Amino acid sequence: MYLGIDIGTSGVKALLLAEDGTIASQATAGLTVSRPYPLWSEQSPEAWWRAVEAAVAELDAGLRQKVRAIGLSGQMHGAVLLGADDRVLRPAILWNDGRSQPQCAELLRIEPRTSDITGNPVLAGFTAPKLLWVREHEPDIFSAIRTVLLPKDWVRLRLTGEKISDMSDASGTLWLDVARRSWSQAMLAACGLTEGAMPTLCEGSDVSAMLSAGVAERWGMDRVPVAGGGGDNAAGAVGLGVVDPGETFLSLGTSGVIFTVTDGYRPAPEAAVHAFAHAVPDRWHRMSVMLSAASCLDWATALMGLKDVPALLDVSLDADGGSDLIFLPYLSGERTPHGNPAAQGVFFGLTGGTGRAELARAVLEGVAMGLRDGLDALTGAGAEIGEISMAGGGSRSDVWGRIIAAALERPLVWREGGDTGPALGAARLARLAAGDGSVREVCTPPAMTAQVAPEAALVDRMRGKQDRFRALYVSLKAMWSHE
Structure with a gap:
């Protein structure tokens, strides 16, 4: 058995992977996000640990005894600040926190080569600007x-x-x-830090350390190796077998990510595209990221007083097919392609005939059009993207899948375990760290369970709306604060 643990934004997922590649047991423990001020997004690290303990405790105890290695994945970019005694100094500032936008300009002023060194745009969601904010506001x-x-x-x-x-x-x-896969002294110095404040680096499929005796005893397992693991999207890719150049997947969780593997370091910061190292050696990847994807459906469900997201999807089926209602899904700002933490959500085109069904349909379409903006940023930077594998809890809807396939004009494929997200990839990285197979043997695509091809009528509808969607952003941009 191999244990994968994913530290998500809305919950921690733990998963046991059997030697034959099947999922033997899984559990989830929920998390909440604190938003004490506009643009802020924080969590307590202790809440993560309580959720990890709770999720692992729910797994089959007999199977836990057979675990040979542990893999980790998690939400990226968060800043956990530790003092001399390793005590947490303040709540962690999360990936979707937008308060450090002014510090992005400051970072570029201090180190103009930032994008050349890191291969990425300078955005408030990244970790470095958060530290500049702390230096200025919490000295x-x-x-x-x-x-x-x-x-x-x-x-x-x-x-x-x-x-x-x-x-x-x-x-x-x-x-x-990112090209050299090592800490940059120049970038650390720009934030008033040294390499001594950074963790040691390893590849995601390597052994990072051994499980402590205390945790091993409490969890009923041996002192097994813990793999390097991966950021949530890279681990998700490993779980779906997306490890070779050109392979692509779409993750629909709190955020929405289109992830495509490259055979080398291929930066495109001018398009707000991320160029990161993959969780397996000698591989890199590009990503487009929208900050609010499936979270928009959760928000709309609560707003309309519906029972759950499936109820929202059912309601959307009754929408007027001729409705021109447009939803901008920028509930937490936006990254690709805008890099704008001040962007806000908008319903545009309300009439006296607008009802819950039209609102629900507009939310589904708005997220799909935001994903299309990200896809076009990737292809505009030279990526060739065909079939797209689906991942994340938000990916399971046939209704939404048809809309997304039409908006992206690409076939979508669902695979076994795709809804388990990065936890499956973390377990596969654990297997690699245990020495039980090569990347080629372990990171194979799971069996396909469903496929959706773009439908001509829906493609025409989404094409017609996409231009208005983009024009609406341009028209409203100057009206949002912090611009």
């Missing part, structure tokens, strides 16, 4: 910092006592020289 906390860890790597510290990160997760900090 006492900044002066007490001895270590900065990413969310899954703080969990690793609790598991093993070691401070280690992997290449894929570290790529999202703006402190990594």
